[in-house]
Amino acid sequence: MLIDIFHDTVCPWCRIGKKHLFDALAQSQEQEVNIRWHPFLLDNTVPADGYEFRSFMQNRKGMKAEEIKHLLDYTQRAGEAAGVKLDFDKIRLAVNTKLSHQLIALAPAKVKNDVVEAIYKAYFEDGLNIGNIDVIVAIGTAYQMHPSELKLQLNDRNVVDVVVAESTFARLNGINSVPFLIINNKVQVNGSHSVEVFLETLNRTTLLDIPAKI
Template structure:
């Protein structure tokens, strides 16, 4: 069973959706499932040093500080219900996520899901800047990836341009928001749906 996951590593709903998907997958044979991770850059205009998070989000969402806090509180509660931490008080920067997607691309298949979760944790729990090569390398090392060439591979401009191109391609396929899931190139699931929704769709497609 093939599952394509379109996500961004600073999207809280993507972390929630990933948790629901993997909770559902626990009921299926892991060896029969192949997951492909696809970048969907929410805002590639953010510089590597990032922007101050709350000001950026207020402007992006056109919200007052009170409305923004309400949005964060609601999303945090949804995360808690799913079993993930979304500590918006600890997030200081709106960051560029190209490097984090490049790391996922470079990661050996057996470790990809672990690395994806480590990236989410670094941002939503530790408030780290995913636009920093040093931070991304440290995340890789925490997952057992310690290649001396990794920093240079992360900095490769052509490879980073390819990440941007893949994100643009997703939009050309009418994927306008994330998370977005495609099962066996046919069934499309938009948003961080419930575990039960994933179980139902996975059960049907695992029999095909």
């Protein structure tokens, strides 16, 4: 089974959706699953130093401070229900996510899913600036990526351009929000659905791939 996942690394619903999907995969009958991660930059205009998180959220959502608090509290509870931690009190910066997506693209296939989770953890649990190259290099180094070589790759303009181009391509092809999944190039799933919905979708997709008996 092939699953293409469009996501952003500062999207809490992407982390929740990832947890639900992987829990569903653990219950499914699929023996071989190939997951491809695709960048979807929610806001590529954020500078390298980032913006103050709550002010940025107020401006982006057009909400007052108390409304943002209620929104974040609701999202945090949804994370707890899914089994993932979203500590919005630790998040100080809204950041640009290009570097984090570059790291995912550069990560070896065997650790790519783990690197994605490590980036989510760094931002949502540790409150780290995942738009900072030293933070990203430290994550990569924890997964046996060579630090000096990785830093050179992250500074390669071609790698940056590929991330931006892929995100733009997704928008041009009708993807307007994340998480967004495409399973076996045919079944589309928009949103961080429950484990049960993901499991039903996985099973239905498997049935679609069974050749019809003549």
